[in-house]
Amino acid sequence: MSAWRVAWLIARKDLRVERRSRVVTNQVVPFAGVTMVIFAFALDSDAVLQRVAPGLVWLATMFSLLVLVQRSFAIETDDGALDAMRVAGVDARAIFLGKAIALAAELVALELILLFAAVILYGQSIAAGSVVLLVTTLVAATCGLAAVGTLYGGLAAGFRGRETLLPLLTLPAVAPVLIGATRAVEAALGTAGAVVSDGWPWVGLLTVFAVAFGVGGSLAFGPLIDE
Amino acid sequence: MNGDHDDDDTGNTMTTTDPAQTADTVSITAPRSTGTSATRVVGVAAIVAMAWLVAFGLGFSPADRDQEEAVRILYVHVPTIWLAYLAFVVTAIASALYLFTSKQSLGWDRAAGASAEIGVVFVAVTLVVGALWGRLTWGVFWQWDARLTTTALLFVTYVGYLAVRRLGGSHRQRARRSAVLGLIAVLEIPLVHWSVRLWRSLHQEATVLDTDGDIDMDGLMLFSLFVGVIAFTLLYAWLMMHRVRAMAMEDLVEDRGLDAALAARRAEGGA
Numbered sequence: 001m002s003a004w005r006v007a008w009l010i011a012r013k014d015l016r017v018e019r020r021s022r023v024v025t026n027q028v029v030p031f032a033g034v035t036m037v038i039f040a041f042a043l044d045s046d047a048v049l050q051r052v053a054p055g056l057v058w059l060a061t062m063f064s065l066l067v068l069v070q071r072s073f074a075i076e077t078d079d080g081a082l083d084a085m086r087v088a089g090v091d092a093r094a095i096f097l098g099k100a101i102a103l104a105a106e107l108v109a110l111e112l113i114l115l116f117a118a119v120i121l122y123g124q125s126i127a128a129g130s131v132v133l134l135v136t137t138l139v140a141a142t143c144g145l146a147a148v149g150t151l152y153g154g155l156a157a158g159f160r161g162r163e164t165l166l167p168l169l170t171l172p173a174v175a176p177v178l179i180g181a182t183r184a185v186e187a188a189l190g191t192a193g194a195v196v197s198d199g200w201p202w203v204g205l206l207t208v209f210a211v212a213f214g215v216g217g218s219l220a221f222g223p224l225i226d227e
Numbered sequence: 228m229n230g231d232h233d234d235d236d237t238g239n240t241m242t243t244t245d246p247a248q249t250a251d252t253v254s255i256t257a258p259r260s261t262g263t264s265a266t267r268v269v270g271v272a273a274i275v276a277m278a279w280l281v282a283f284g285l286g287f288s289p290a291d292r293d294q295e296e297a298v299r300i301l302y303v304h305v306p307t308i309w310l311a312y313l314a315f316v317v318t319a320i321a322s323a324l325y326l327f328t329s330k331q332s333l334g335w336d337r338a339a340g341a342s343a344e345i346g347v348v349f350v351a352v353t354l355v356v357g358a359l360w361g362r363l364t365w366g367v368f369w370q371w372d373a374r375l376t377t378t379a380l381l382f383v384t385y386v387g388y389l390a391v392r393r394l395g396g397s398h399r400q401r402a403r404r405s406a407v408l409g410l411i412a413v414l415e416i417p418l419v420h421w422s423v424r425l426w427r428s429l430h431q432e433a434t435v436l437d438t439d440g441d442i443d444m445d446g447l448m449l450f451s452l453f454v455g456v457i458a459f460t461l462l463y464a465w466l467m468m469h470r471v472r473a474m475a476m477e478d479l480v481e482d483r484g485l486d487a488a489l490a491a492r493r494a495e496g497g498a
Contacts, residue, residue: 155404161394165391169387172384172415172419173419175380175419202425205422205425208418212414216411220410
C-alpha cells in the first residue's frame with residue numbers, strides 16, 4: 001500500500017471516529033462559538049469588533065486547534081494505537097499526513113462556522129469578488145495549522161503535562177499563520193479600507209509556511225513518535 | 228531504558244551487571260565538582276573582562292549625543308543578543324550532530340541543552356535591558372516592531388524547547404526528541420521573523436553589522452562594545468563547560484537511582 005493510500009485510510013478513520021463520537025460537533029464547535037461571544041464582552045464596542053473581527057476568527061481557530069489536536073492524539077494514545085501502528089510497520093509519514101488531513105478537514109469546517117459567526121455577530125459582509133481570496137487563504141492557513149498541530153501533538157502525546165506543553169510549543173510556531181491569515185482575511189472582508197489585492201502577498205506567506213511545515217513535519221514525525 | 232548509560236561518554240563507566248554489587252557501586256568515584264583548571268582560567272578571564280566592561284561601559288566611554296547616558300545599556304544589550312544567537316546556533320549544530328553521527332553521543336545532546344539554557348537566559352537579559360533602554364530613549368518599554376517581536380517569540384520557542392527536554396523518559400528518548408525539536412526551531416525562527424517583518428518594522432537599523440561594511444560609531448564606544456562581546460563570550464564558555472558537566476552528572480545520578488531501585492527489587496525477589 002502506498003503512503004498516500006495509508007494516509008487516506010487514517011484520515012477517514014479519524015473523521016469516522018469524530019462523526020460517531022460527536023465530540024467535535026457537541027463540544028469543540030460550541031467552545032469556538034462561546035469564544036466569539038466572550039471576545040465581544042471583552043471588547044465591548046461594535047466599531048472595535050468590526051475592525052478586529054478577522055483576527056478574532058483566527059484566534060478562535062487557534063484555540064480550537066489546540067483542543068482538536070489534543071482530541072486527535074487522545075484517541076490514539078488511549079489504546080496505544082500509535083505504537084501499534086508503528087509496530088505494524090505503518091510509515092510515520094503516512095500517519096502524519098493522515099492525521100493532518102483529518103485535522104485540516106475539521107478545521108475548515110470550523111473556520112466556515114466561525115466566519116459565519118463573524119458575519120452574524122460582528123457585522124461583517126463578504127463581497128462576491130473576494131471569495132477566491134477567502135477560500136485560498138482558508139486552505140493555505142489550514143494546511144499550515146494542521147501540519148504544526150499534528151507535529152507537536154504527536155510530540156506531546158502520551159506525556160504528563162501535554163495539555164500545557166502543546167500551547168507553549170504550538171502558539172509561537174503558528175504566529176506567522178495568525179499574522180498572515182488575519183491580514184489576508186482583512187483584505188477579503190474589506191476591513192479598515194483594505195482591498196482584495198492587499199491579501200495575496202499574505203497568501204504567499206501562508207503557502208510557504210504550509211509547505212515548510214508539511215515537509216519538515218513529515219520528516220520529523222517519525223523520529224518524534226518512534227520511541 | 229536501563230541500557231542507556233552503557234554507551235555514555237561521560238568518562239564515568241559503571242559496571243552493574245551483578246545486582247548484588249550494585250548497592251556498593253553507588254559509592255564509586257564520580258567527579259565532585261564541575262570545575263577543572265580550564266574552567267578556572269576561563270572563569271577568571273571572564274571576571275577580568277567583566278571588570279573591563281564595567282570600567283569602559285560606565286567610565287571611559289562617552290555619553291551619546293542623542294541617547295545620552297542610556298547608550299551604556301547597549302554594551303550589555305547587544306553582546307547578550309549576539310551570544311544568544313550563537314547559543315541557539317550551537318544548539319542546532321549539536322542537535323544535528325547528535326542525530327546524524329553514527330555514534331549518537333549523548334554529549335552532543337547535553338551541549339545542545341546547555342547552550343539553549345544559556346541562550347534563554349541571555350535573551351531574557353536582552354529583553355529586560357532593552358525594555359529599560361526603550362523607556363529612556365523611545366519613552367516606552369515595548370514597541371511592536373519586527374525585531375522585538377521576533378526576539379520575544381524566539382524566547383518563548385526555546386522555553387518550549389527546554390520544557391520538552393524535561394518531559395521524562397530515558398536519556399536517549401530525551402536526546403532524540405529535543406534534537407528534532409532543536410532542528411525544527413531552525414525552520415520556525417526564520418518563518419516567524421519573515422512574517423513579523425512583513426507585519427511591521429520600526430527598530431533602528433543595525434549599526435555595526437549593517438550591509439554597507441563601514442562602521443559608523445565612536446572609537447571608544449566601539450571598543451566598549453567589543454569588550455562586552457569578549458566578556459559575554461567568556462561567560463558563555465564558562466557556563467557551558469560547567470553546565471554540560473553538571474548535566475552529565477545529573478544523568479549519572481538518574482541512572483544510578485534506577486540501578487539501585489532495580490537491585491533493591493531483585494533483592495526483594497530473591498529473599
